[in-house]
Amino acid sequence: MSTPSTKILDHIVHLTPPGTVSEVSQQFRDLGFNVIPGGTHAGGLTENALVVLQDGAYLELICFTHPASHYPPGSPPRHKRDNNPWAWKEPGWIDYAFLGSSSTSISKIINARAMREKSQIRYDPEVDGGRERSDGKVLKWQISAPTQEYVRGTSPFFCGDVTPREWRVPLDPPSNAQHPSGVLGVAHVRILVEGQGLSDMIGNITSVVGKSPVSTTARRATWVLDTPRTDVAGGKPRLIISVPETEDEQRTLIEKGEGIYEVAFLVGAGRRAGQSKTPYGRIVWLHG
DSSP states (O other): OOOOOSOBEEEEEEEOSTTOHHHHHHHHHHTTOOOEEEEEETTSSEEEEEEEOTTSOEEEEEEESSOGGGSOTTSHHHHHHHTSTTTTOOSEEEEEEEEOOSSSOHHHHHHHHHHHHTOOOOBOOOEEEEEEETTSOEEEEEEEOBOTTSOBTTBOEEEEESSOHHHHSOOOSGGGGOOTTOEEEEEEEEEEOOGGGHHHHHHHHHHHHSSOOSEEOSSEEEEEOBOTTTTTTSSOOEEEEEOOOSHHHHHHHHHHOSEEEEEEEEEOTTSOOEEEEOSSSEEEEEEO
C-alpha cells in the first residue's frame, strides 16, 4: 500500500462569535461567495456553514452554538466547551486542515518522519469526529492534530473521511462551487510566526508536508500544496510561513498570536483583484 499524501489542502476554518452561522453566511455572500448549509457537530458544541470551491477545498464557517457562560461551571458540557482547541481563539481565520485517511494513521507517518528529520512537531493519534447535516445525514471522520504544546492553527490538522467525502464536501450540483465573485480556488494560506520561531516552523512544516519548501528567504518559506481536485482552479495553493513584514502584520501577531494572517483566492479573468475583510479576517483576491 502506498503512503498517502500529507499535503492535500482540505479546508480552512473561519470562526465567528457564538450563534452567528446565519450572520456570517450573509457576510460571506456579500463578499461574493456561495454559502451552503452545514450542520451541527457531534456533541453539539459547534455548528457551521460551508463555502465549497472548484478545487475541492472548502471554507468552514464555524461558531460555537452557545457562549461558555451557557454551561454551568464545573459541568461536563462546560469542561468540553472550555477544552475545545478553538475555545479561546479570536474570531477570524483560526485553523486549516489537510486531507487525512481513515485507513492509514497519518499521525504515525508524520511522527516517524519528524523523528528521522529531527524536527519538533508531533501529532496525536486519530480520534473520531462527525457532524449531522441539515438534511439529517450523519457524517463520520477521523481527526489527528498537533500535540497540545504546539499553537493550534500554525500547523494543520488532518481530517480523514470514514463516510464518503462528497457527503462532507458537496460538489454536486456544480452550482455549489460557483461564486458571484468568480472565486475558483485557494491561492495561498499565509501564517505569521515569531521571528525566533521561523526556523523551527520550517522544519516542522517540512516534516508535515513531506517536501522541502520551494522557496526560502530569511523572512518566509513557501510550499506548494495539492487540493482534492488538483489544477481544476488553474493552479496549486501555496502555504506561506513568514515573520511580520509590515506594521499591520506585527500588530496582528501581537494581538492574535501566531496563526493564519490571510487567505488568498484565485479569481477568473475580468474579476476583481485586491483585498477584503470578512469582517474578522483578511482576504486577498488574485488573478489565476
